[in-house]
Amino acid sequence: MSTDIQTPRSGKIGSGKIAPQYRRGTGSKGNFEMFAWLFMRLSGVVLVVLIFGHLFVNLMVGEGIHGIDFGFVAGKWADPFWQFWDLAMLWLAMLHGTNGVRTIINDYAEKDATRLWLKVVLYAATVVIVVLGTLVIFTFNPCPVVNGVQLPGGFCPAP
Amino acid sequence: MSAELAEPASKIELPAHIGGGGEIPTFNITLRVRRYNPEVSEEPVWEDHQLTMYGTDRVLDALHKIKWEIDGSLSFRRSCAHGVCGSDAMRINGRNRLACKTLLKDLDTSKPITVEPIKGLPVEKDLIVDMEPFFQSFREVMPFLINKGHEPTKERLQSVEDRERFDDTTKCILCAACTSSCPVFWTDGQYFGPAAIVNAHRFIFDSRDDAGDMRLEILNDKEGVWRCRTTFNCSEACPRGIQVTQAIAEVKQAILARKI
Numbered sequence: 001m002s003t004d005i006q007t008p009r010s011g012k013i014g015s016g017k018i019a020p021q022y023r024r025g026t027g028s029k030g031n032f033e034m035f036a037w038l039f040m041r042l043s044g045v046v047l048v049v050l051i052f053g054h055l056f057v058n059l060m061v062g063e064g065i066h067g068i069d070f071g072f073v074a075g076k077w078a079d080p081f082w083q084f085w086d087l088a089m090l091w092l093a094m095l096h097g098t099n100g101v102r103t104i105i106n107d108y109a110e111k112d113a114t115r116l117w118l119k120v121v122l123y124a125a126t127v128v129i130v131v132l133g134t135l136v137i138f139t140f141n142p143c144p145v146v147n148g149v150q151l152p153g154g155f156c157p158a159p
Numbered sequence: 160m161s162a163e164l165a166e167p168a169s170k171i172e173l174p175a176h177i178g179g180g181g182e183i184p185t186f187n188i189t190l191r192v193r194r195y196n197p198e199v200s201e202e203p204v205w206e207d208h209q210l211t212m213y214g215t216d217r218v219l220d221a222l223h224k225i226k227w228e229i230d231g232s233l234s235f236r237r238s239c240a241h242g243v244c245g246s247d248a249m250r251i252n253g254r255n256r257l258a259c260k261t262l263l264k265d266l267d268t269s270k271p272i273t274v275e276p277i278k279g280l281p282v283e284k285d286l287i288v289d290m291e292p293f294f295q296s297f298r299e300v301m302p303f304l305i306n307k308g309h310e311p312t313k314e315r316l317q318s319v320e321d322r323e324r325f326d327d328t329t330k331c332i333l334c335a336a337c338t339s340s341c342p343v344f345w346t347d348g349q350y351f352g353p354a355a356i357v358n359a360h361r362f363i364f365d366s367r368d369d370a371g372d373m374r375l376e377i378l379n380d381k382e383g384v385w386r387c388r389t390t391f392n393c394s395e396a397c398p399r400g401i402q403v404t405q406a407i408a409e410v411k412q413a414i415l416a417r418k419i
Contacts, residue, residue: 019289025381033381033383034379034418107386
């Protein structure tokens with residue numbers, strides 16, 4: 001007598017009368033969820049450093065909170081170090097937050113259509129904010145000249 | 160002593176002050192049971208029963224009292240009634256427990272004690288749920304020894320340390336208290352669930368087993384270990400005290416270690 005052990009996921013084992021909402025899709029292999037999980041942990045640790053560094057430099061160093069104005073931001077973004085710092089903060093915070101909301105949608109949206117549309121809105125918002133933020137960090141010009149007129153800014157060099 | 164009297168329980172006459180069964184304190188409780196009968200109504204209803212119970216009684220004894228003395232239509236699963244078979248997991252006062260391991264005196268008897276079927280699985284009648292989705296996930300992780308080597312003529316020896324590695328997860332009785340306490344499972348029931356992962360853990364970390372990689376691959380699914388949000392509901396619900404969330408975390412780490 002031979003023992004026939006059926007391969008898992010064949011769906012033939014047991015009574016086979018599992019309600020459809022409990023059936024798992026057969027596709028979706030790959031390691032995306034693993035990397036998403038890993039990214040949350042790593043980006044979280046890096047963000048703690050980036051955000052508290054950001055808060056310390058902005059609110060504690062020098063004149064502290066009273067020193068923050070347009071010129072302060074312009075000065076920071078003139079330095080490639082702070083450009084990179086803010087860029088890393090923007091990207092990591094946005095991807096970290098987006099992935100968090102993605103998992104919440106996966107956990108709580110009950111209908112496939114609801115889940116799809118919530119994710120479309122989420123990803124669209126993420127792309128807009130990340131692209132816009134990146135553009136601002138790299139193309140920021142504190143002393144724009146509009147129609148030949150220098151906009152006010154005490155720190156700008158005379159035209 | 161008359162001749163008609165049945166055989167006495169004890170030949171020794173105990174003096175009254177030593178006491179016996181009568182000394183167990185009694186108290187009145189209200190048991191609020193969630194009743195569901197699809198042949199009568201699609202809507203489940205709460206039903207209250209006033210019962211006088213003993214200090215040694217468990218929730219299961221109260222359910223028996225209802226079923227045997229008041230309303231025989233009450234349906235629930237129980238088999239061994241001693242916390243081993245895992246049949247009578249239910250939601251008692253909002254927490255998943257075994258009815259046979261929960262003493263009434265440990266609950267707040269001044270308020271009605273609520274008894275509901277475990278959440279997230281389709282209710283069939285009263286406290287009975289369809290366990291098939293739960294067992295399907297259990298089967299999919301292949302909860303049996305797979306050894307590729309030659310079959311030994313003696314038992315497969317294992318060191319005490321190797322046995323200790325997965326000792327905690329051998330305690331599972333498949334009562335579904337953990338899986339049906341998991342909020343991720345409540346939503347869509349696609350998640351493999353803590354119980355399946357615990358039983359995979361039992362073989363993944365068994366030095367005699369050769370199919371750990373296959374099980375890790377199965378649990379690397381979209382609906383596998385990565386859906387765990389570490390809410391610890393499962394660890395709190397487990398009537399055997401298995402550190403379920405820790406077992407899930409160990410499986411996560413094993414998958415990461417294998418992939419990276």
